[in-house]
Amino acid sequence: MLVAALGVLSGLLLPALPAQASSSPTPSASSSAAAGDSSAIRATATCAQTDTTACVAGTLRDADTNPVRGATVTLAAGGTPVATKTSAEGTFSFTVTAAGRYTLSLDESTLPEGLTPGNGTERTITARLGALSPAGFALEGAQQGGETDPEATPQGDTSAFGRFWNQVSLGLLLGLLLALGAIGLSLVYGTTGLSNFAHAEQVTLGGFLGYVFAVQLGVPFVLAGVIVIVLCALTGTVQDRLIWQPLRRRGLGLTQLMVVTIGLQLALQYVYQFIFGGGVRPVSRTIQANTGPLNITPNAYIAMAISVVVLIGVGLLLQRTRIGRATRAVADNRPLAAASGIDVDRIIRLVWTIAAGLAGLAGLLYALVYGGIAWNTGAELLLLLFPAVTLGGFGTAFGALVGSLVIGLVTQLSSLVLTAQLRYASALLILIVVLIFRPQGILGRRSRVG
Amino acid sequence: MDFLATLFTDFGAQILSTVTAAFAIAAIGLNLHFGYTGLLNIGQAGFMLLGAYGFAITIRFGGPFWLGVLVAIVAAVIFALILGLPTLKLRGYYLAIVTIAAAEILRIVGGNQSLGPVTGGVAGIGNQVYSPAFTALSPFPQDGSFSLGPYTYPLTVGDSWYLRIVSWIVLALVAVLVLLLMRSPWGRTIRGIREDEDAVRSLGKNVYLYKMQALILGGVIGALGGMLFVLGTSVQPDSLGRSTTFLLYTIVLLGGAATVFGPVLGAVLYFMVIIGLQDVVGQFVPPEIMSQQQVPQFGYIVVGIGLMLLVIFRPQGILGNKKELSFGD
Numbered sequence: 001m002l003v004a005a006l007g008v009l010s011g012l013l014l015p016a017l018p019a020q021a022s023s024s025p026t027p028s029a030s031s032s033a034a035a036g037d038s039s040a041i042r043a044t045a046t047c048a049q050t051d052t053t054a055c056v057a058g059t060l061r062d063a064d065t066n067p068v069r070g071a072t073v074t075l076a077a078g079g080t081p082v083a084t085k086t087s088a089e090g091t092f093s094f095t096v097t098a099a100g101r102y103t104l105s106l107d108e109s110t111l112p113e114g115l116t117p118g119n120g121t122e123r124t125i126t127a128r129l130g131a132l133s134p135a136g137f138a139l140e141g142a143q144q145g146g147e148t149d150p151e152a153t154p155q156g157d158t159s160a161f162g163r164f165w166n167q168v169s170l171g172l173l174l175g176l177l178l179a180l181g182a183i184g185l186s187l188v189y190g191t192t193g194l195s196n197f198a199h200a201e202q203v204t205l206g207g208f209l210g211y212v213f214a215v216q217l218g219v220p221f222v223l224a225g226v227i228v229i230v231l232c233a234l235t236g237t238v239q240d241r242l243i244w245q246p247l248r249r250r251g252l253g254l255t256q257l258m259v260v261t262i263g264l265q266l267a268l269q270y271v272y273q274f275i276f277g278g279g280v281r282p283v284s285r286t287i288q289a290n291t292g293p294l295n296i297t298p299n300a301y302i303a304m305a306i307s308v309v310v311l312i313g314v315g316l317l318l319q320r321t322r323i324g325r326a327t328r329a330v331a332d333n334r335p336l337a338a339a340s341g342i343d344v345d346r347i348i349r350l351v352w353t354i355a356a357g358l359a360g361l362a363g364l365l366y367a368l369v370y371g372g373i374a375w376n377t378g379a380e381l382l383l384l385l386f387p388a389v390t391l392g393g394f395g396t397a398f399g400a401l402v403g404s405l406v407i408g409l410v411t412q413l414s415s416l417v418l419t420a421q422l423r424y425a426s427a428l429l430i431l432i433v434v435l436i437f438r439p440q441g442i443l444g445r446r447s448r449v450g
Numbered sequence: 451m452d453f454l455a456t457l458f459t460d461f462g463a464q465i466l467s468t469v470t471a472a473f474a475i476a477a478i479g480l481n482l483h484f485g486y487t488g489l490l491n492i493g494q495a496g497f498m499l500l501g502a503y504g505f506a507i508t509i510r511f512g513g514p515f516w517l518g519v520l521v522a523i524v525a526a527v528i529f530a531l532i533l534g535l536p537t538l539k540l541r542g543y544y545l546a547i548v549t550i551a552a553a554e555i556l557r558i559v560g561g562n563q564s565l566g567p568v569t570g571g572v573a574g575i576g577n578q579v580y581s582p583a584f585t586a587l588s589p590f591p592q593d594g595s596f597s598l599g600p601y602t603y604p605l606t607v608g609d610s611w612y613l614r615i616v617s618w619i620v621l622a623l624v625a626v627l628v629l630l631l632m633r634s635p636w637g638r639t640i641r642g643i644r645e646d647e648d649a650v651r652s653l654g655k656n657v658y659l660y661k662m663q664a665l666i667l668g669g670v671i672g673a674l675g676g677m678l679f680v681l682g683t684s685v686q687p688d689s690l691g692r693s694t695t696f697l698l699y700t701i702v703l704l705g706g707a708a709t710v711f712g713p714v715l716g717a718v719l720y721f722m723v724i725i726g727l728q729d730v731v732g733q734f735v736p737p738e739i740m741s742q743q744q745v746p747q748f749g750y751i752v753v754g755i756g757l758m759l760l761v762i763f764r765p766q767g768i769l770g771n772k773k774e775l776s777f778g779d
Contacts, residue, residue, distance in 0.1 A: 116563070195543055195546070195547070247762065250762075252761075252762065254543075255490060255543070256761050256762075256765065258490075258543065258546070259699065259703075259757065259761045260757075260758045260761050260762060262492070262696055262699065262757065263696070263700075263753075263754045263755065263756070263757030263758035263761065264754065264758055265696075265754070266693060266696045266750055266751075266753060266754030266757065267750070267751045267753075267754025267755045267758070268754070269750075269754075270747045270748070270750035270751045270754065271751055273747050274744055274747045274748060274751065379692070383551070383554055386547055386550075386551070387551070390547065419562060419563065419564050422558060422559065422562055424554070424555075424558055425554075425555045425558045425559055428551035428552070428554055428555045429555065431547065431548070431551050432536070432548055432551060432552065435536060435537060435540070435544055435547070435548055436536035439540055439544060
């Protein structure tokens with residue numbers, strides 16, 4: 001069904017792909033020497049890579065993913081460095097005529113007030129002819145709308161309403177992506193009673209597999225997406241077969257199982273760091289400008305559309321099909337479901353498969369929209385997924401959707417008044433308040449609470 | 451042979467170190483929650499961080515050493531109350547989610563740049579800010595160093611014998627305290643709560659109150675561990691995050707939950723494994739396969755898988771008793 005949803009949308013996807021890239025360089029295997037002649041570097045407004053030129057380009061964004069304009073970025077390869085300023089969309093781009101290694105540096109003093117480089121101000125970029133090398137810097141902090149340079153207005157407006165609307169659209173986007181992850185988390189809890197701390201690592205897996213297929217292997221994005229989702233779903237199946245089903249048969253308690261998922265989370269997170277390093281890995285290489293009524297990139301609209309279609313699909317699956325009814329029966333009362341002839345193990349395996357596939361899709365779309373995936377993305381998202389699922393009511397699929405949208409909106413809107421780093425804290429605070437006043441969540445049932 | 455000599459020297463150095471003692475102390479606190487009372491606290495690193503902040507910030511603003519310790523303890527008590535009041539009446543995993551959330555809030559807020567003048571933001575608070583208040587109390591001369599076999603450390607300043615001795619004394623005191631408590635009626639009651647809450651309630655005990663006391667006491671012990679940890683290093687919010695809590699769980703489960711010396715044994719063994727990994731990788735594994743920077747990452751992978759295997763195959767750990775398991779539902 002996921003595959004079908006992607007297939008339907010593929011016509012829509014193709015013209016807009018690939019997406020923005022605001023991430024660290026790809027670790028290209030070719031270890032060519034530093035590119036010589038610096039006269040080969042030109043700062044260009046847009047980048048057109050041909051067979052004889054290569055592009056080094058990226059987008060500077062702050063922690064709210066708003067573009068940073070007017071910052072000086074310098075590219076050098078031994079000789080005279082070439083500098084450029086980021087555009088109103090936060091983009092910068094250089095065209096170079098020699099392949100090899102370049103040093104990209106960011107002038108910290110030209111950053112708007114309140115922003116600091118999160119991870120150094122120098123990058124080594126490997127350019128290949130005929131290819132675009134994405135580059136970027138992680139920035140910490142958010143720009144204060146009023147304090148930025150007044151002469152060049154960024155896209156949209158910086159009025160109070162404009163900023164509010166901007167955050168609403170970012171919130172909807174984040175909420176829909178979270179919902180893809182949260183529904184799986186909630187379904188697994190509903191059918192097995194397990195709070196899976198490793199669920200968000202499945203999200204990271206989707207992003208990294210997207211990077212491997214779409215960027216490293218150069219598979220067309222839509223095909224890569226289908227491969228990634230199928231692989232992710234398979235990890236769910238295999239995981240249930242190899243780990244969770246045997247453990248259920250051994251009669252491990254739920255607390256024990258939860259500690260097992262904690263161990264798995266820790267291991268997976270560092271496996272990702274071990275393999276992919278500490279940087280942000282993109283799943284796509286082109287830069288897009290914000291557009292449309294929500295003032296987000298075209299890819300973000302597509303990601304939202306895919307999320308909505310898939311979420312409706314899961315809803316229909318649960319409500320209208322035999323399998324969906326069986327799933328709800330298992331969630332309701334496992335012994336009774338088994339007694340009425342439902343193959344509980346098969347249903348649970350299906351739930352794991354769907355949950356992992358949805359999480360993979362979430363990771364892929366997350367990486368597409370937010371410029372890439374990092375080893376700790378999932379671990380950070382978990383801090384939003386648990387509040388989302390708890391808020392909606394653990395074990396209810398529709399609740400997970402509602403909770404995700406609320407959490408997405410709250411985290412993004414809270415950065416209107418709080419600094420961006422604190423938005424996760426606001427989501428967690430909601431979690432605690434919900435647990436105090438309505439531990440079963442908005443849509444949960446009282447009986448689920450002990 | 452040289453390699454083995456280095457390996458065992460490194461083992462010794464690591465076992466003596468403050469970090470081992472600090473983690474053992476924090477693990478004893480967690481063991482009080484998880485092992486003895488059956489509370490699923492996944493925010494023990496938050497207690498450590500709070501202790502570290504309370505102590506370092508008090509001294510940063512001119513407070514004396516003992517006031518810093520007091521502030522750290524009071525902060526941990528308040529944190530435990532905030533966590534416990536809403537959740538200790540609910541099912542176990544609510545406490546789990548709230549503790550992990552609260553610990554993460556602490557870490558995120560502490561690392562927030564706007565609090566820079568107080569917490570130092572992501573960079574944290576350097577050791578030099580608060581350790582003079584500690585070294586001033588040293589009974590040893592301020593200068594000079596001392597060698598014991600292959601180990602040479604300064605007497606008082608920095609990574610010193612003084613800090614090591616204090617850490618291990620605190621660890622011994624905490625262990626004895628837990629030993630005595632567990633032999634007391636109070637200890638029997640909280641273990642009873644772990645086994646069967648309703649049975650203890652029917653005996654007229656206020657289960658909620660006992661759980662709260664255990665949460666507070668374990669949290670304060672965690673804060674002490676956090677203080678000692680940062681005396682040896684520096685206060686950095688990101689060094690006391692979720693991974694630290696998971697590490698403490700591994701330590702407790704490795705040594706044996708619900709035993710007094712399990713956490714200590716677990717901490718020593720854990721750090722021996724990490725040092726062993728580092729030495730073996732440095733010696734035998736070519737850097738193309740695993741570089742030195744990747745060793746800590748590999749260490750965490752080992753911890754994660756180790757935690758899974760322990761819970762599945764030997765939940766009682768090395769010293770534990772299979773009958774005394776907190777893994778009820």
